[in-house]
Amino acid sequence: MKRICLTAALSLALSVPAFAETLTLDSIIALCSTGIGDEAVIAKIKSSGTHFDLSTDQMIELKGKGVSGPVIAALLGGADGAPKPAAMSMDSPDAMVPHPSGVYLLMSMGSGARMQRIDPTVTNQSKTGGIFGYALTGGIASMSIKTAIQNETAKTRAAVNRPTFYFFFDESNPETARQITTFASGSTAAVSSPAEFTLIKMMKKDGRREARVGSANIGGVKTGVMDKDRIAFDYEMVRPGVFKVLPQAALAPGEYGFIYAISGGGSNGAMTARIFDFSI
Known part of the structure; x- marks a missing residue:
């Protein structure tokens, strides 16, 4: 009887999808340091839906700790791995901000x-x-x-x-x-x-x-x-x-x-x- 209950519990656990893991910058650095490859790290970022609004200093720090450019781009782009376009403005005085032509x-x-x-x-x-x-x-x-x-x-x-x-x-x-x-x-x-x-x-x-x-x-x-x-x-x-x-x-x-x-x-x-x- 105990064996039947254990088997049922194990089957139930395997059938329930695990919750998406929330990644941190430290965990990204740790993954990259293992040498498993950019493709695997980017796939993990996509599956977790992680998105970081990285500053310039953070990007430089990540690069210095062995995180590649494609992985940093995936962090900026979120789940789809593509950088999100900056929002346009009609009146911003900053010429670096996108404006309609x-x-x-x-x-x-x-x-x-x-x-x-x-x-x-x-x-x-x-x-x-x-x-x-x-x-x-x-x-x-x-x-x-x-x-x-x-x-x-x-x-x-x-x-x-x-x-x-x-x-x-x-x-x-x-x-x-x-x-x-x-x-x-x-x-x-x-x-x-x-x-x-x-x-x-x-x-x-x-x-x-x-x-x-x-x-x-x-x-x-x-x-x-x-x-x-x-x-x-x-x-x-x-x-x-x-x-x-x-x-x-x-x-x-x-x-x-x-x-x-x-x-x-x-x-x-x-x-x-x-x-x-x-x-x-």
């Missing part, structure tokens, strides 16, 4: 700083100026081509006359690169540098803002921002896909914008452009 203005606040994302304004309305002089001189005098956007002032306003901007491109967030990008322009070429943008000052007129994006005379038609209308700015890479941008000189009060993707594909042949607009 776009152009951001660094805003100084009473309690600190934050970034404000500038939504691009797309226009497909164009007009001409200087027609009288063009006609009077038989096309010797140039006729300007302007693109217009609604409202006399931008929603985003800089508090200083030499504001700081950050450009986040798709490269900064590889996991979102397959999604629709802020910088989509109908072109297959990827936008990846502030050098592809032009900083311009816009003119207020009758409830809208205008920017010159071309000229025409007897010699032909030019499209794009004229050299004399360009405002110089500097930029530097903070990390892959992220750039810090500063105007080279203080900007006078007025309406401005970073413009790119000028084309003639608008309705009725109108000039189109995407402008990240702001005011001083």
Whole structure:
């Protein structure tokens, strides 16, 4: 009878799964020191569901005690062994924090700083100026081509006359690169540098803002921002896909914008452009 009870108890114990073991850093170090191999240690980490939010110092210490890089990565990634992507922010002033792609203005606040994302304004309305002089001189005098956007002032306003901007491109967030990008322009070429943008000052007129994006005379038609209308700015890479941008000189009060993707594909042949607009 005792033998039957013992057999039943043993069968029951074997049929009940053991609770997942909670690993510690010391136990990970001990496992690695036995030489059983990374695959076995990583499998143990996965099965236990262990996850550590390791600091830089802890990672260095683990490496110094013989824990391999793949094992450390598994500790950071938790049960699936894959590193968890950092949470995105829309307003963190830290450029190392992931942000959705776009152009951001660094805003100084009473309690600190934050970034404000500038939504691009797309226009497909164009007009001409200087027609009288063009006609009077038989096309010797140039006729300007302007693109217009609604409202006399931008929603985003800089508090200083030499504001700081950050450009986040798709490269900064590889996991979102397959999604629709802020910088989509109908072109297959990827936008990846502030050098592809032009900083311009816009003119207020009758409830809208205008920017010159071309000229025409007897010699032909030019499209794009004229050299004399360009405002110089500097930029530097903070990390892959992220750039810090500063105007080279203080900007006078007025309406401005970073413009790119000028084309003639608008309705009725109108000039189109995407402008990240702001005011001083």
